[in-house]
Amino acid sequence: MNMFSGISLGLMHQITAWLLEPVVWALLFFVGLALYEAGVSLGERFGGIGKLTERGDRAALMQAGRRRIERADFITRLAPMLGLMGTLIPLGPGLAALGDGNLKILTTAMTVAFDTTVIGLLAGMIGFVLGRLRRRWYDHALGQLDARHG
Numbered sequence: 237m238n239m240f241s242g243i244s245l246g247l248m249h250q251i252t253a254w255l256l257e258p259v260v261w262a263l264l265f266f267v268g269l270a271l272y273e274a275g276v277s278l279g280e281r282f283g284g285i286g287k288l289t290e291r292g293d294r295a296a297l298m299q300a301g302r303r304r305i306e307r308a309d310f311i312t313r314l315a316p317m318l319g320l321m322g323t324l325i326p327l328g329p330g331l332a333a334l335g336d337g338n339l340k341i342l343t344t345a346m347t348v349a350f351d352t353t354v355i356g357l358l359a360g361m362i363g364f365v366l367g368r369l370r371r372r373w374y375d376h377a378l379g380q381l382d383a384r385h386g
Contacts, residue, residue, distance in 0.1 A: 249328070256325045256348075259318050263355045266315040270362035273307060277366050280304065281373060289377045297381065301374030308370055311363030319356015323349040 288297045330345025 252325055252328070255321065259322045259325065260348075260352065263315065263318050263322060263352055263359070266311055266318065266359040267355055269307075270311050270315070270359045270366075273304075273311065273366055274362060276304070277369065280370070285373055285377045289381055292381065292385065294378070294381055294385075297374065297377055301370065301377075305367055305370045305374070308363045308367035312360050312367055313363075315359035315363060316356045319353045319360070322352025322356065 284300075285297070288300060326345035326348045330342045330349070333339075333341035333345065
């Protein structure tokens with residue numbers, strides 16, 4: 237039974253170690269996506285939503301709003317989760333290095349942990365703000381559309 241436990245723990249540790257680099261790349265992707273979405277939202281605010289409202293197509297306005305709000309919500313939820321993963325993954329080896337007296341490895345692990353936390357929270361905050369703004373903008377546009385046709 238002990239051998240199985242050692243094998244399973246070793247496998248779990250190896251899988252976790254393999255996850256760090258993809259998590260970091262995913263975080264960078266989400267920061268880029270959040271910045272891209274911020275640019276898209278400027279276009280929405282200063283033209284896109286108005287054009288959809290002027291056309292009077294409620295279904296198209298709702299579909300565009302739902303899709304764009306979902307993208308912002310996706311960033312809001314996943315980026316902080318990835319940041320937490322990027323925080324926890326290097327802490328195991330970092331704490332093990334501390335036990336061995338190797339402060340250099342611990343310092344590197346802590347730096348990665350804090351960096352991934354901050355990046356995940358940054359992307360999540362951008363996504364949250366975009367989601368809130370988009371909800372307000374699309375609700376207002378739908379209200380205008382309903383007032384015109386109601």
